[in-house]
Amino acid sequence: MPVSTRRALGAVVAALGIVFVALGAWMVVILGPSGEAQFSATSKALGAVVIPPGVLNAVDVPVQITATRPDGGPVSIVTAPSNDARAILANSAVTTASAVHFPDGTLDLHASGAGALTDLSSSDIWRLAAKSPGSAHLMVDQSKAPETAVVTSGDATDLGDVTVTLTWANRGWFFEALAAATIGAVLAVFAVNDLWQGRALAVRSDVGETKTSEATV
Amino acid sequence: MTPQDLISKAAAALRLSRQERQDLFTKAAEALRLTRQDRQDLTTKAAGVLRLRREDLIRIVHVLIVVVVGVCVFAVIASVPGWGATHALLGIHEAPNAGTTSAPLTVDQAKNILNRDFAASYLGQTTSGSASEAALRTAYTDQGLRGADGRVKLASVQPAASTSPLLVPHPQLLAVSRGFGYPRFIVAQTVTTDGSLPILHLLVSPDVATPYRINMSVEMVPPATVKPFDVLPSGSPLVTSGTGLAVAPDTLLNLYAAQMAFPAKAASKSPFVADSFSDQVRAGAAAASSAVASQATFTQSHTVAPNSVYAVRQADGDALVFGVLVRTDSFAVKSDQNVSTAANKAFVLLTGKKVITKSASITTLEFVIFAVPHSGGQSTLVAAREQVVAGSGS
Incomplete structure (x- = not known):
């Protein structure tokens, strides 16, 4: 998968994860344990x-x-x-x-x-x-x-x-919201981490290519 | 559109000369280059101030952008009701449509109605005065009320309340109506513990604001049985025409009424099996006619009471048909005759007359229930009861 595509996908997943976290946490607070x-x-x-x-x-x-x-x-x-x-x-x-x-x-x-x-x-x-x-x-x-x-x-x-x-x-609503927040958090953490690491790799790759070019000249 | 195109159009709009336009183009291009350079410098400087590498600062900004986008999306989803995200989380949905093949009453509702009406019937027959009248009006409707009134009026000369067909515990719910149209009905059966005949009850609600009341309570005729109805939760359809039956309910009852007339009239082929009830009625009419032959002329007619016929479809396609016939016994006293009515206690109680010199009539309600097959074959009388309700004489 090209780096740019992977980064775009990571950004989308991270945004989705954040939305899930926000919605889930919000519902948990509003509904309470009794749902x-x-x-x-x-x-x-x-x-x-x-x-x-x-x-x-x-x-x-x-x-x-x-x-x-x-x-x-x-x-x-x-x-x-x-x-x-x-x-x-x-x-x-x-x-x-x-x-x-x-x-x-x-x-x-x-x-x-x-x-x-x-x-x-x-x-x-x-x-x-x-x-x-x-x-x-x-x-x-x-x-x-x-x-x-x-x-x-x-x-x-x-x-x-x-x-x-x-x-x-419905107590189920509380647990569903909790699950949504948890899943969203996991998604967001993994996606942001991937974005972070991916960017670092991309930068290092750019630097390496530049050095090779200079040696050729 | 490139920046150069934009500048060219702006220059044209400002009506600048070619040289002026060229200068402007050059200056703008330089300005754009300077801005880009400045931006790179700014990023590098900001990273230096924050003691970060330039690439790290860019990463942080990208992550922040993702977070802001996520929060904005959340805010939009949460605040726009039309998007339905919160509704989806709670499982909010459109209400289901009303079914046309279900009963409008639950079994518990139907049983409560039966108990209420039977209790009111008991009160009506065991109390007197206005309390009795109010209780009977709570329990009965239409011809059923007329019959109950007659029964209470004649209680002293007819079987006591303890033998009333309504004084039985634990009614068995047989059928309730299907769908949400009117009239609606409940069919129930009671079986006494003293070995008396089972009794079939029909309760009717004519409209949404009127409660179910007893339309008739009729003793079954041995050895008749009642075929099962559809299961209670789905209800049983009311038969509003003769479609799908061997004979239309109205036709059946009109023919049944006609064949009981006295003097007897020529009748076409009967759609019903001969039964003991009509035999007894005809025999009674013949006996009454003989008894008063020297003093009066006796005739007897039977007509179907208006709006009294109900037919309920059974599980196998047959129908149970309920109806009320009004029997009129008429006496035309011969000239120069005085007829003593003292022997007819019901007549005396209803009219207060012990002697008649011109004419007299007694009105009796005949509650009948038939089992009507869905295809060929004859209908069978399942239950029948009669109740004297009125009399007049002069």
């Missing part, structure tokens, strides 16, 4: 808060939903097949979590609709449910995806101020 990523937002709009499958089923690990209202009133979290949830909320005012931002830990919320909330408690579409005063927690597995989670007061009363937090926990 938790949290996303939170507060809805002030009246109505229900909806977490559609695009957010709820965006990962393959269980998602813990926590909903808290500061006035201590009842909070209900339910999940249903997305088709059913969409149908029962079709004419209701809802605030939808449309995206998560990592590592910012935020949720995008968009309010839509203006109709009164249907009393969701009588319907049989809900697979999982949790209700509690002040704050409710619900762990949603991914076995029945796509599903939609709905946060309400538990009846037809509108929620006006509720903070919703999604927690994704």
